Amino acid sequence: MALYSLLPLALSGILLLILRGCECRRTWDYELISISTSSSDDSKLAIQSKIERSKYNDLSFTIIIDWKFDMKDDDMIEMEMFRSPSGHEADFKPLPYTIPKIPFSDAKKNYYKQFLYGNIAHCSNIPTYEEIENSPWPKKNHPADNPSGL
16 A cells, blocks of 8 residues: 555544644624614603723623503513624624514513523512512513623
8 A cells, every 4th residue: 555545544633633632612702882772662661771881991781671561461572682793784683692572471481580580680670580470560660780691
């Protein structure tokens, strides 16, 4: 057997040894540049949000939800999130962190505990799941000051 016919096998073996020691990990970060929120009817639900930078360039943001109506279990909830690598409006792409249009009762069961309450309970006055499981959502301001994980 000629030496040149073993060369591809040897190169494959070396490549496997090199790749075996490699770790795959994320090599990029993202920075929240802007945030916008909206409500289809501000007389029922008003949402304000803002981003602030400290003098040390630390990022924080605040969201205030002013809940002004009685939420029924068959009212619909929907959430969409987008990102843009450039910040240009034409570059925005949807993120997988969405809540499809579903009844409020399903949103409470499927998303409230792990997504909303788990990320902002430490910095907000939102009720626990047990408090809203069989009760209406409280009509009042619900601020979240510098929530993590969002």
